[in-house]
Amino acid sequence: xxxxxxxxxxxxxxxxxxxxxxxxxxxxxxxxxxxxxxxxxxxxxxxxxxxxxxxxxxxxxxxxxxxxxxxxxxxxxxxxxxxxxxxxxxxxxxxxxxxxxxxxxxxxxxxxxxxxxxxxxxxxxxxxxxx
Amino acid sequence: xxxxxxxxxxxxxxxxxxxxxxxxxxxxxxxxxxxxxxxxxxxxxxxxxxxxxxxxxxxxxxxxxxxxxxxxxxxxxxxxxxxxxxxxxxxxxxxxxxxxxxxxxxxxxxxxxxxxxxxxxxxxxxxxxxx
DNA sequence: ATCGCACACGTTATAGCATAACGCAATTGA
DNA sequence: TCAATTGCGTTATGCTATAACGTGTGCGAT
Numbered sequence: 001x002x003x004x005x006x007x008x009x010x011x012x013x014x015x016x017x018x019x020x021x022x023x024x025x026x027x028x029x030x031x032x033x034x035x036x037x038x039x040x041x042x043x044x045x046x047x048x049x050x051x052x053x054x055x056x057x058x059x060x061x062x063x064x065x066x067x068x069x070x071x072x073x074x075x076x077x078x079x080x081x082x083x084x085x086x087x088x089x090x091x092x093x094x095x096x097x098x099x100x101x102x103x104x105x106x107x108x109x110x111x112x113x114x115x116x117x118x119x120x121x122x123x124x125x126x127x128x129x130x131x
Numbered sequence: 132x133x134x135x136x137x138x139x140x141x142x143x144x145x146x147x148x149x150x151x152x153x154x155x156x157x158x159x160x161x162x163x164x165x166x167x168x169x170x171x172x173x174x175x176x177x178x179x180x181x182x183x184x185x186x187x188x189x190x191x192x193x194x195x196x197x198x199x200x201x202x203x204x205x206x207x208x209x210x211x212x213x214x215x216x217x218x219x220x221x222x223x224x225x226x227x228x229x230x231x232x233x234x235x236x237x238x239x240x241x242x243x244x245x246x247x248x249x250x251x252x253x254x255x256x257x258x259x260x261x262x
Numbered sequence: 263a264t265c266g267c268a269c270a271c272g273t274t275a276t277a278g279c280a281t282a283a284c285g286c287a288a289t290t291g292a
Numbered sequence: 293t294c295a296a297t298t299g300c301g302t303t304a305t306g307c308t309a310t311a312a313c314g315t316g317t318g319c320g321a322t
Contacts, residue, residue, distance in 0.1 A: 007298095007299065007300090008299095008300095009299080009300075010299095039301075039302080040301070040302065040303085042300090042301080042302085043300075043301075046299075046300080050299095064308090
């Protein structure tokens with residue numbers, strides 16, 4: 001149950017994200033891939049769905065945008081909670097993971113008898129350079 | 132610098148959210164307020180902007196929707212990070228706060244020399260009843 | 263008092279994000 | 293071979309959010 005071979009469209013979308021400085025919206029990706037034959041949003045969204053499923057890409061909910069995962073070796077194991085800092089100045093996104101937060105959240109949620117499926121942690125602000 | 136008197140539109144939107152079981156999208160709010168004279172999305176969005184600013188309402192990024200704040204006394208003090216569990220089954224949203232998470236996130240972010248402006252924590256899953 | 267400013271409001275139009283529904287082609291495995 | 297699955301392409305549509313314009317009202321400063 002690793003990552004299967006990517007299809008052509010999936011590879012193109014993955015490539016666009018991987019070579020991008022920061023997050024991209026689906027429509028921005030679409031525009032970047034027009035030369036490769038992309039014509040409709042669904043081509044992007046369908047590829048993104050798979051890439052998200054494989055853990056190769058993250059969705060930034062507060063931005064309606066997508067980034068390539070920067071923890072290349074985590075796709076195999078069951079990965080935990082992913083958190084992001086998002087700079088409002090330069091758009092830079094930094095992905096990080098922390099076991100303490102994970103455990104604390106897990107405990108709080110368990111106290112509610114809530115069953116977690118997906119956790120979103122996004123911190124908007126300004127990075128060192130843009131402060 | 133407490134919460135100023137709400138305008139008519141702000142009160143109507145606040146009321147709609149307060150009496151709702153769960154989160155509502157801006158357009159759902161609009162529909163609920165047609166009878167009160169609302170005609171355009173901007174009437175809702177402008178009211179929501181203010182209510183968010185006053186801390187009376189939260190935006191759920193992963194849902195593109197809004198909920199009334201359930202911690203009625205926190206609007207005065209400087210409130211910290213707000214987290215939510217969101218049940219995919221019944222739509223129930225529970226707001227909670229935790230100093231430990233707040234401190235841990237603060238430390239991690241400080242290590243990046245990142246300056247936080249707004250933190251989003253949303254946990255999607257299933258509540259006790261919907262498990 | 264009236265001018266200027268800030269702010270809320272109303273309206274139309276448009277931009278930006280996401281999915282429904284259809285049909286076709288290729289692959290695979292019973 | 294047939295059926296099921298998966299990816300793909302296309303058109304159309306729906307949902308979310310904001311731009312840009314103008315109006316009215318309250319209020320403090322001159």
